[in-house]
Amino acid sequence: MSATMASTMPKHDGNRPLAQNITDPHAHAAAKRVVVGYGFWIFLISDIIMFAAFFATYAVLTDATAGGPRGRDLFELHTVAIETACLLTSSLFCGLAGIGAQYGNRRLFHCAMVATFVLGATFLGLEIHEFTGLIEAGAGPDRSAFLSAFFALIGCHGLHVTAGLLWLLTMMAQVVAKGFRDDVLRRILCFGLFWHTLDIIWVALFSLVYLVGISQ
Template sequence: MSHGPTPSDVAAVYLQQGPYAQGHDPHGHGHAEARGHGAGGPAPKRVIVGYGFWIFLLSDIVMFSGFFAAYAVLAHATAGGPTGRELFDLKRVGIETACLLASSFTCGLGYVAALQRKQLQTQFWMFVTGLLGLVFVILEVLEFYEMIVKGAGPGRSAFLSAFFALVGCHGLHVTIGGLWLATMMAQIWVKGFKPQIMRRLLCFNLFWHALDIIWVALFTIVYLLGAGA
């Protein structure tokens, strides 16, 4: 008749796996709750990847904070040149803002469709997201071109240098995001909704939404306050 594990059996298991081995019960009662990794064991890879990407986004936000600080210091250093009130077209910037905010909404719809494994809906919403982002970039490039033609390029004053650096850096991020989006569309079309593809899509969504948050701050501080100065 078996009387359960002996003390020597328990000691042998402790030496092999340790008292905190996932799913191990040293008293021989089956699988116990994992210890040392939270109540449910190690976090899923999706959570780990998302957390790591948030750390990257925070480093990016720190960089933008430096650009914002430089702009705040140099906003009135026009050196006799044009000011934001003379240069900024709030109607066009409003269209840019509407496009970028709408793209954040469609980006979310695309991710929801991907979670439901709906290929065509995912591709459609991602395409709309990329199209809205493209309109945003085109309007921004047109704004830069018109300012440079008027003699208000980045070398005209410290204010314009800070403006072009801040807004241009954000526009560059949107452009890179658009290229990333096109890559994700191709990967989903060819490889489907594999776990690694879904994790990449999650990171893209975090990146795109972060750009929207930064643009809201940029629109308020640079354009609204600048046009009313």
């Protein structure tokens, strides 16, 4: 074998397999981050498409009240405004939690996450109270197609908020157990994107369902 060919062949470290010498761990980690990032964005886009389908269904069935109550007869704008304020404020604290995670500030991270959880849970409690009141008043999802679409759309968002609260607690536990490792920071970033997406969807719900419903 010539000296030129020998010099171009990968050198083998006797302490490690040749495959480990050739494989770059940093490149593998970067590829994993790209795959996780694209996968999560695909999840968010598919979620938005699902909500778009619920929005379209609600829009079609708005007038299908079957002689029952309409939105202006049922919606309490004051309560819904408090729900909106809680959820939007929780988004602010969620952003502060992300800043705390990026700078490795555990105190800021945990305090902001606790505030996010309390505000999100308050929003969820008010929504459950609204649903309970409607059902007790005989305006449940079986009363009309309009109410079926309303409960499906708002309830789907409420289930997402519930999942987000469980995810939030999981991230707090992971930070306590593992610290601000790179994989934990990626998960916190994904959680933040998910939570902010729920806020954007709720703004659309508040505008198109409640504000338009009150005015009709």
